[in-house]
Amino acid sequence: MRTRTFAPIHVPQSQPLVAMNMTPLIDVLLVLIVMMILTIPIMTHKVPIDLPQPGLRNPGPHSVHRLDLGADGRLAWDGVAIADAALPDRLSALQAEPDADLQIAANAEARYERFDQTLAVIKLAGVTRLGFVGNERFARFDAR
Template structure:
């Protein structure tokens, strides 16, 4: 007696013809991938960085520049006169009170960063907001 197969497709012209239906599974997969990519990239495209621009009156037309120089050995001079650590707060407060004063800081490239940070902290404690940095010409491209 011949053995029967567990599964056999019926023979005939209807089953030998190629499938004419479109397989949409890959199409759905591609559409889902595109949808996920769009969802992930839209927040970065629409992201805005808030910038707090100064509002108010224009700076004084005539400014008086006060050079603050930090030397390689850590000594500080303001307007060409040596400045001690104890005298910094009083001199910086006087500069902050003058509306035409502009403090321009020039630091030797070989100066210690800790010293630069300490001097800049004194400037900040005095409340000086009109501050510029000189000597960065080498950094400009």
């Protein structure tokens, strides 16, 4: 009988993988994408308004009308309550006055959505002389 000798099979030593684990990187990228999707609509929601620059005011006589937004969302024009439907008519009458200014004051408890709707109506009416009343409390934000 003939015997055969087999040479052992040479198995190379296992080498560590040199490729980077991509799973954590993909997870981080997915989280960043989700955060961008959630925050971009918030950042783009705005009502663009051209505000006057300080020091460019005409010192001549002018009339000032005040629009108040209450905590419950009701409007008042120069202290008299008005309906939402009457606001565009008041704003067009304001535009007819050559040196009339509009000041808007919102109650601290008023909803931002309601304030935004009111600003949109003012912008649609073409009012360019607009001032915000009540922001003095934010002049020194760090002071308490």
